[in-house]
Amino acid sequence: MDSIWHLKTAYGTLGDLLDKTQLERVSKVSFEDKLFETWNHGRVVVIGDASHKLLPSTGAGAVNAMQDAVLLANHIYDIHPTSHRNIETALSDYKDERFNTIKDEYPVSHMSAKLIFGHDSEIHCVNWLPMSTQTKQLLKDTAYRLQANFLPQAPRRGTMETIPQQPSKRILREQEERGANKESEATAAL
Numbered sequence: 001m002d003s004i005w006h007l008k009t010a011y012g013t014l015g016d017l018l019d020k021t022q023l024e025r026v027s028k029v030s031f032e033d034k035l036f037e038t039w040n041h042g043r044v045v046v047i048g049d050a051s052h053k054l055l056p057s058t059g060a061g062a063v064n065a066m067q068d069a070v071l072l073a074n075h076i077y078d079i080h081p082t083s084h085r086n087i088e089t090a091l092s093d094y095k096d097e098r099f100n101t102i103k104d105e106y107p108v109s110h111m112s113a114k115l116i117f118g119h120d121s122e123i124h125c126v127n128w129l130p131m132s133t134q135t136k137q138l139l140k141d142t143a144y145r146l147q148a149n150f151l152p153q154a155p156r157r158g159t160m161e162t163i164p165q166q167p168s169k170r171i172l173r174e175q176e177e178r179g180a181n182k183e184s185e186a187t188a189a190l
Helices: 014-019 060-077 084-117 131-142 169-189
Strands: none
Touching: 060 084
């Protein structure tokens, strides 16, 4: 308890809050950020906090969980034909596509917690970020704009560059088949 007594909250330090709380109402819950290496096994996959826990101070955990769900849905949609091996491959591809993006979030999560709440012995009473830093991080965070591949894509209406999304393997395969069918029909008509 001594190691966290000085940590700042919106209502004073944790020590202040604990002093004013009845002892029987105090409980300790450890929350640590963690990136797990294994997200899937066989036909089972985990997403969100079950695969990567980020400190909740910035809301990045919720955003990343929603992005996980969209990307996982895209990979499930691409499974064809449905077989145990193809399901395992899709779940593994999902993890491979998401892992590095999530890994890049961890230093930001740590630094945000330190800057916003001053949770570091080297950073004292720093409870603000310059607007330029906030804007730069916002642009980086919102550049990863996943969309469900099986729905019509939303048009790009802003001026900000976005990270390109991998196209649906299933849709590409269907387009190739339609193109091949048109070619064979054209050849047969000659």
